[in-house]
Amino acid sequence: MSAPQPISLADKLAGISDHWNPRIVAGYNGNELRLVKLAGDFTWHSHPDTDELFLVLKGQMRILFRDGVAELGEGDLLVVPRGVEHCPQADAECHALLIDREGEPNTGDTPSHRTRTTLERA
């Protein structure tokens, strides 16, 4: 049987023990679905050529924008439009599903100590 099979996000998350290191779980129309555990501060950046989707699976996080802030809880979804500067934060560990264009660096146009040049598959 070669039918596509489901991916359990819980199982994949169980295999992730570090923070700010997204793992690729699937591809969709040239984009990557990525699972990440967040805690603490990320760095300011933007993605000039791709929107970026955040869906919080567990916990809470915050996305700072130059003109405001968005507070996300479990089951909240936010799309950061391409080119919009943002900075994710989480006071305590938070689990999120991200979607980015294939190969897009996690820190977009602004390399930092958080940059992961090559993402692993979950």
Add this chain to the structure above:
Amino acid sequence: MSAPQPISLADKLAGISDHWNPRIVAGYNGNELRLVKLAGDFTWHSHPDTDELFLVLKGQMRILFRDGVAELGEGDLLVVPRGVEHCPQADAECHALLIDREGEPNTGDTPSHRTRTTLERA
């Protein structure tokens, strides 16, 4: 303040009372995030020009393929590759987040009594 704000999937789902009628909740890179409540049988179809993502938010569903079947529970994700025939089913009401290319009919290349020509926004 014009910063992007989160969308609560639970709040949007609370406003949906019918089945097999996806509502658009957000856009991402030319694709649409859609919320849908499923119950019973859909119809066989494929999407020749777009992958289709299913993420189960509540309940259970099944996707029939010509060469097998996938059973999805809460937190399970599956990408149906473009061109692959499939038929979703749910024995009891199930809530799912879908991603399809903008404007893609819910029944893809095979119009049926389930076809929704214009999707509403949630």
